[in-house]
Amino acid sequence: MVALYAQALHGFNPALPLDRATMLARTTIREADRQGLDARLLVALIAVESSWHERAISSAGARGLGQLMPATAAELRVDPDDPANNIAGAARHLRGLLDRYAALDRTDQYLDALAAYNAGAGAVARYGGVPPYRQTRAYVRRVISLWRRLSGDGR
Secondary structure, three states, X not given: OHHHHHHHHHHHOOOOOHHHHHHHHHHHHHHXXXXXXXXXXXHHHHHHHHOOOOOOEOOOOOEOOOOEOHXXXXXXXXXXXXXXXXXXXXXXXXXXXXXXXOOOOHHHHHHHHHHHHHHOHHHHHHHOOOOOXXXXXXXXXXXHHHHHHHOOOOO
16 A cells, blocks of 8 residues: 555655655555544645645745645644654644534535635634635645545546
């Protein structure tokens, strides 16, 4: 299973050496398991966030694979520049957001959690769900679509 994940990571970032992709795949599976997440969802989220580029930095200052903002990384007590820490932080952050929206039906829970990962929980609260921001709506669609493809669902 790790080899399949490593191949997927290498596919998202062809510059990623296969041995490094294998280590990142192991870390992703382990952290997803720790947080009770589908590892394919975590792979999809990171693929959309950074295309599996370990040193990615956004114009807003988000860092690393999971594109953690400095305040979020500090709150999670992870080093956003350490790939394993970043994956662990991304998994914990996503788990926290899923828990935050656990009272919703499963579809809305995941949509709101992904929207909050991208735009912040305040924006989701302000709009009562996925905010009308074009970038956030596209982000949520991309993560869900990629998760479905990784899960073998052709939709």
